[in-house]
Amino acid sequence: MPPTASSAAPAVSMSVSLHPDPIDPCQQLEQWQAQLQSGGAEQPAATSLFIGRVRGSTAAGAPLDALELEHYPGMTEGQLQRLTAACARRHPVAAVMVRHRTGLVLCGDAIIVVAVMADRSGPAQRCCQELLETIKHDAPFWKREWSSGMGEWLLGHTELTNATTA
């Protein structure tokens, strides 16, 4: 969804998608950049990238077999678009990419990839971090940890303040 016509900011290129199958973050990034370059415009100087992968253990510390990601078809896609557009309006950025897995995700596999291009590093990094946080809070996804054949739903998200120790 492009910024509204009333916005004075330049149009931000947005690419948001869900993936039921494994994704290669580097390949996604290359394809996105190639798509942007095909438009002929000069690429912004700064790109911030975040890749989130499945840990090898559950929140309780047990070995994790896999993580299951449920979503709300329709609402999840729409909400990701709205959150991305809102975040892009708050920062002077040129392009935003979001890739999010659904379904069963194995340990070490990427769950989410967020990339932001901007003219400067600060806006690119701030937009990337802010968008990741808002997706954790406001995009309808639910995680279930599978360990020793048992599944347990996680009731909430990892807070930013805990992220460095989680």
Add this chain to the structure above:
Amino acid sequence: MSRSDAADPPAAAPTVRVRLFAALREAMGWGEQQVTAAANPATPLELWQQLDLAGAWLAATGAPGGTAPTGEALPAGIRVAINQQFAEAHTLLADGDELAFLPPISGG
């Protein structure tokens, strides 16, 4: 029509498509139902109580899921979406709405 405008309620109690997800869906044993509200007008909170979702949520999580009969809020962490947009628990429902109760989100 403004959703918050109670001046023009439908003649009959609304029938809505209720959707549940993740732990809440499994606790109730269903993910989707057509439900006619017991009263008119009706709100998501009233549908939550009508369907006894609080008891299932309590059983599934051990968290306080119940609101007293006169309770005015959903349990902590439970959110509402109407027609795939976040909404407040006291929003008036319209006939044909898709109402979803969303357990705590864990994306990213």
